[in-house]
Amino acid sequence: MTYKRWFAVVAVLVIASFILAACPQPTPQVVEKVVTKEVEKVVTKEVEKVVTKEVEKIVTKEVEKVVVATPTPVPGEEKVTLDINLGTEPPTADPALATDTTSVTVIEQLFLGLTDLAEEDMSPIPELATKWETPDGGQTWIFYMRDDVPWVRYNPATGEVEVETDADGNPRMVNAHDVVYGVKRTLDPRTASDYAYVLYIIKGGEAVNTADPAEADIDALLAEVGVEALDDYTVKFTLEYPAAYFPQIASMWVARPQPQWVIESKGDRWIEPGFIVTNGPYVMTEWVHEDHMVFERNPHWPDWDKVEGNIERIYAVMVTEASTSFAMYENNELDTAGVPLDQMDRVKSDPVLSKELVIQPIGCTYYYGFTTTKAPVDNPLVRRALSAAIDRKTLVEEVTKGGQIPANTFAPKMIFGSPAGDPEIAPWALPEDMGGWGYDKAVAEAQKWMAEAGYPDGEGLDILLMHNVSEGHAKIAQAIQAMWQTAFPKATFTIETQEWKVYLKTIGKKTPLEDMPHVWRLGWCLDYPDENNWVHEVFNPEQGANRPRMSFDDPYVGDKIKEFSETTIAAARTQDPEERKALYKKAEKLLVDDIAAIAPIYYYTRVTVTKPWLQRRWHDTPHFETWVIDWEAKKAARGM
Amino acid sequence: MTRYIIRRILWFIPVLLAIMAVTFFLAKVMPGGPFDFAGEKQLPESVRQNLMRRYGLDAPGYVQFARWLWNALKGDLGPSYYYKGRSVNEVLAQTFPISAQLGFLSLALGLLIGIPMGVLAALKQNTIWDYGSTFIAILGVSIPNLVLGPLLIWVFALKLGWLPTARWAVNYTELIWGILPPPDKLRPFFTHAILPTVTLGTGLSASIARLTRASLLQVIREDYIRTARAKGLPERTIIVVHALKNSLIPVVTVLGPMFAGVVTGSLIVEQIFAIPGMGKFFVASVTNRDYPVILGTTLVYSILLVVANLFVDIVYAWLDPRIRYE
Numbered sequence: 001m002t003y004k005r006w007f008a009v010v011a012v013l014v015i016a017s018f019i020l021a022a023c024p025q026p027t028p029q030v031v032e033k034v035v036t037k038e039v040e041k042v043v044t045k046e047v048e049k050v051v052t053k054e055v056e057k058i059v060t061k062e063v064e065k066v067v068v069a070t071p072t073p074v075p076g077e078e079k080v081t082l083d084i085n086l087g088t089e090p091p092t093a094d095p096a097l098a099t100d101t102t103s104v105t106v107i108e109q110l111f112l113g114l115t116d117l118a119e120e121d122m123s124p125i126p127e128l129a130t131k132w133e134t135p136d137g138g139q140t141w142i143f144y145m146r147d148d149v150p151w152v153r154y155n156p157a158t159g160e161v162e163v164e165t166d167a168d169g170n171p172r173m174v175n176a177h178d179v180v181y182g183v184k185r186t187l188d189p190r191t192a193s194d195y196a197y198v199l200y201i202i203k204g205g206e207a208v209n210t211a212d213p214a215e216a217d218i219d220a221l222l223a224e225v226g227v228e229a230l231d232d233y234t235v236k237f238t239l240e241y242p243a244a245y246f247p248q249i250a251s252m253w254v255a256r257p258q259p260q261w262v263i264e265s266k267g268d269r270w271i272e273p274g275f276i277v278t279n280g281p282y283v284m285t286e287w288v289h290e291d292h293m294v295f296e297r298n299p300h301w302p303d304w305d306k307v308e309g310n311i312e313r314i315y316a317v318m319v320t321e322a323s324t325s326f327a328m329y330e331n332n333e334l335d336t337a338g339v340p341l342d343q344m345d346r347v348k349s350d351p352v353l354s355k356e357l358v359i360q361p362i363g364c365t366y367y368y369g370f371t372t373t374k375a376p377v378d379n380p381l382v383r384r385a386l387s388a389a390i391d392r393k394t395l396v397e398e399v400t401k402g403g404q405i406p407a408n409t410f411a412p413k414m415i416f417g418s419p420a421g422d423p424e425i426a427p428w429a430l431p432e433d434m435g436g437w438g439y440d441k442a443v444a445e446a447q448k449w450m451a452e453a454g455y456p457d458g459e460g461l462d463i464l465l466m467h468n469v470s471e472g473h474a475k476i477a478q479a480i481q482a483m484w485q486t487a488f489p490k491a492t493f494t495i496e497t498q499e500w501k502v503y504l505k506t507i508g509k510k511t512p513l514e515d516m517p518h519v520w521r522l523g524w525c526l527d528y529p530d531e532n533n534w535v536h537e538v539f540n541p542e543q544g545a546n547r548p549r550m551s552f553d554d555p556y557v558g559d560k561i562k563e564f565s566e567t568t569i570a571a572a573r574t575q576d577p578e579e580r581k582a583l584y585k586k587a588e589k590l591l592v593d594d595i596a597a598i599a600p601i602y603y604y605t606r607v608t609v610t611k612p613w614l615q616r617r618w619h620d621t622p623h624f625e626t627w628v629i630d631w632e633a634k635k636a637a638r639g640m
Numbered sequence: 641m642t643r644y645i646i647r648r649i650l651w652f653i654p655v656l657l658a659i660m661a662v663t664f665f666l667a668k669v670m671p672g673g674p675f676d677f678a679g680e681k682q683l684p685e686s687v688r689q690n691l692m693r694r695y696g697l698d699a700p701g702y703v704q705f706a707r708w709l710w711n712a713l714k715g716d717l718g719p720s721y722y723y724k725g726r727s728v729n730e731v732l733a734q735t736f737p738i739s740a741q742l743g744f745l746s747l748a749l750g751l752l753i754g755i756p757m758g759v760l761a762a763l764k765q766n767t768i769w770d771y772g773s774t775f776i777a778i779l780g781v782s783i784p785n786l787v788l789g790p791l792l793i794w795v796f797a798l799k800l801g802w803l804p805t806a807r808w809a810v811n812y813t814e815l816i817w818g819i820l821p822p823p824d825k826l827r828p829f830f831t832h833a834i835l836p837t838v839t840l841g842t843g844l845s846a847s848i849a850r851l852t853r854a855s856l857l858q859v860i861r862e863d864y865i866r867t868a869r870a871k872g873l874p875e876r877t878i879i880v881v882h883a884l885k886n887s888l889i890p891v892v893t894v895l896g897p898m899f900a901g902v903v904t905g906s907l908i909v910e911q912i913f914a915i916p917g918m919g920k921f922f923v924a925s926v927t928n929r930d931y932p933v934i935l936g937t938t939l940v941y942s943i944l945l946v947v948a949n950l951f952v953d954i955v956y957a958w959l960d961p962r963i964r965y966e
Contacts, residue, residue: 194675197683209687209690213693289723320920324790324793327794328805328806
């Protein structure tokens with residue numbers, strides 16, 4: 001008898017779950033209404049409670065509560081909304097502390113830089129600075145700033161964006177002093193900024209950032225830093241050495257003006273909505289950690305009539321799982337999304353999705369590095385043979401499938417000075433349709449080089465390839481292992497993997513040579529779009545990171561390595577753009593072809609689908625103020 | 641019994657202390673630190689020094705642990721190294737309630753399906769009911785959440801359009817008593833909860849069903865069941881009052897750790913459904929070498945585990961009168 005009871009219970013549950021499941025999803029408007037009510041209730045309660053206590057406490061209590069529970073806009077007041085996925089919780093919104101693309105995307109909406117990077121070629125264009133000049137060939141830079149951009153704060157109590165005022169009640173405009181403060185705050189060792197080092201080029205920057213606050217007088221050192229306000233809207237930078245690429249550095253988040261009065265009064269919490277004071281096209285109105293952020297149009301941003309964008313509100317979710325994000329896109333919950341690898345074939349063949357697909361190159365390169373002091377890859381012929389025996393075209397078409405581009409240089413094409421795709425450099429890396437040798441010729445030559453190096457058919461060759469644990473890297477490594485094995489049948493190729501941080505330590509400079517793998521995987525993405533950030537900072541044997549351990553004493557190509565080093569140093573200090581390009585072409589040829597310290601594999605792409613009602617743009621970091629939504633079409637598609 | 645409970649609670653102190661010390665030590669011996677790299681970029685030594693100094697990592701290890709312990713006793717679990725400006729207290733307070741909501745629902749679903757299914761299988765041993773429930777249980781255990789979750793999204797959200805694709809309907813700013821969804825959002829709360837709860841709950845129900853079946857099969861062969869039958873008790877009373885109660889001991893044993901595991905969040909389910917719970921922090925904190933978050937999440941998990949196990953032991957005494965704690 002009993003089991004009948006149990007069976008009845010189960011049956012009821014199953015039926016109940018079906019009934020529940022059949023409930024239609026409530027429309028978004030209803031949800032918003034609910035939110036508002038609840039939040040208002042909470043705030044009022046809190047204030048009532050406070051009133052019964054001391055009067056002094058009211059202000060602080062109220063503010064703290066407001067930060068946690070921000071009211072959403074009144075429903076009915078319909079705003080043109082963009083729905084996007086940030087992909088993850090941004091670790092910070094503080095321009096001095098950001099290191100990752102998610103944080104930088106958030107910061108880009110909130111804070112203007114002295115310069116901006118053009119959408120087409122990433123050249124520096126005016127943003128806060130209307131023009132700039134270097135009177136002495138690149139050592140000193142003077143930026144002339146506009147005077148009509150106010151600092152603003154979103155007031156959660158009123159839902160308004162308010163212009164910040166100073167003690168006299170005058171609006172606070174973004175000025176040269178804010179730039180000086182921002183740069184010095186980033187360089188202050190007490191701020192502990194990860195990316196402070198990109199500002200080491202500013203005179204005195206490295207000295208203060210590397211000083212120990214317990215021993216040195218930091219304030220005195222900060223006063224020595226080569227950034228000063230000549231007047232309220234003119235800022236002068238003095239550099240350690242001439243650098244033609246400084247206007248690109250001036251666009252970076254770490255060099256942006258920062259609101260001193262807020263940071264000093266609110267401390268680490270100044271980046272929370274309600275506190276944060278910004279000057280960009282959007283303000284942050286909500287930041288629910290791990291869940292979503294909301295940005296709203298800053299009506300005081302002066303350039304709204306100069307951009308065509310019509311987005312008034314950005315609802316940015318933080319969905320990490322690519323397949324979920326893609327499902328939300330298909331369900332019209334996101335206006336644009338990345339495409340997961342396993343969906344690529346379907347998207348390409350689907351009549352609707354294939355039209356919404358855009359593959360766009362981005363400023364990152366996937367490469368294998370060689371430990372140039374470790375036999376047998378100490379011989380440049382072996383390195384070049386291995387590099388040439390990678391069939392890059394097949395790899396991007398059959399393995400990575402994201403429209404990646406075969407690479408024959410370290411820096412991708414969009415980087416200033418990069419000769420990417422130029423068949424004078426490592427033609428063996430390029431397929432025939434890109435002007436290169438094609439794989440058949442490349443592998444035939446590679447076999448000759450390998451024989452010349454003393455390893456005919458790879459005999460006697462034992463190579464360890466290492467990468468960090470990841471399904472994607474493993475697929476690529478296995479494909480390359482198979483290509484090598486076919487090209488050099490008598491050699492042994494072993495793949496090892498390690499957890500990310502362990503791996504980075506293993507391939508670091510402090511690892512003894514016997515523990516280093518011969519070949520290791522890495523990637524590089526731009527900090528600023530200039531070859532200096534690539535060949536010089538990453539590989540210069542004297543001043544760069546130089547993980548391949550290139551040395552002037554190299555018995556095979558020591559002179560070439562010296563030449564490479566001299567070339568990247570000279571290029572940084574040259575002013576003429578054409579001359580710089582020629583120097584970087586030489587440096588890339590030395591690095592990839594003659595020395596063959598690395599095997600560039602492909603340039604990354606961004607694979608996105610975009611709904612037909614969204615007209616998006618392709619700045620390296622999204623500029624939402626330039627995006628346009630056909631709001632009626634979006635509402636119709638969502639059934640709103 | 642009271643004395644036993646007090647003694648057990650006092651034992652929590654050294655147990656938790658030992659767990660935290662070992663966790664701290666293990667976190668520290670992992671190669672690589674929190675500030676060696678930004679993405680793939682190796683940070684200059686000077687920058688690393690600034691960061692180490694700022695977070696007090698330049699002190700010797702035992703000093704760091706003592707400081708952490710002292711602050712933890714005062715209720716401050718320290719700052720997150722990765723999420724700048726966020727404290728571990730905030731991270732836990734914001735994410736634990738969400739994970740706990742999902743965990744409770746899934747565990748409830750697991751019990752509601754698992755126990756009846758196990759009982760049915762045991763009472764109808766070697767019939768179609770038994771094989772059917774075994775089949776469902778094996779299916780439930782062997783389909784990974786990684787597959788089931790996206791499958792459910794595809795069917796119920798994309799194709800049928802009955803349920804939302806992903807995300808949790810309430811966030812930490814709206815909770816009542818820090819854990820409950822607000823009453824006017826119950827409907828979206830449950831519609832959003834159905835798919836993740838089913839994803840997480842089916843695996844749980846399957847293991848509960850198998851355990852219940854095995855245990856009940858053993859119990860109904862016991863002498864006291866035969867005695868009960870012999871004295872003419874109705875079959876329902878025999879099963880519910882005598883057999884089932886005693887057969888629940890193994891089930892309750894696994895429920896302790898299962899509870900602690902499930903309310904602290906499931907990385908996979910939370911990731912698939914974009915639920916802002918604490919599951920991801922168990923893994924992400926280790927990957928980031930975010931020591932205070934590693935310690936904070938471990939502390940929450942350990943406390944839940946020891947408390948749940950204490951409850952389990954108390955429930956033993958109630959289920960089986962032969963068990964005595966004195």
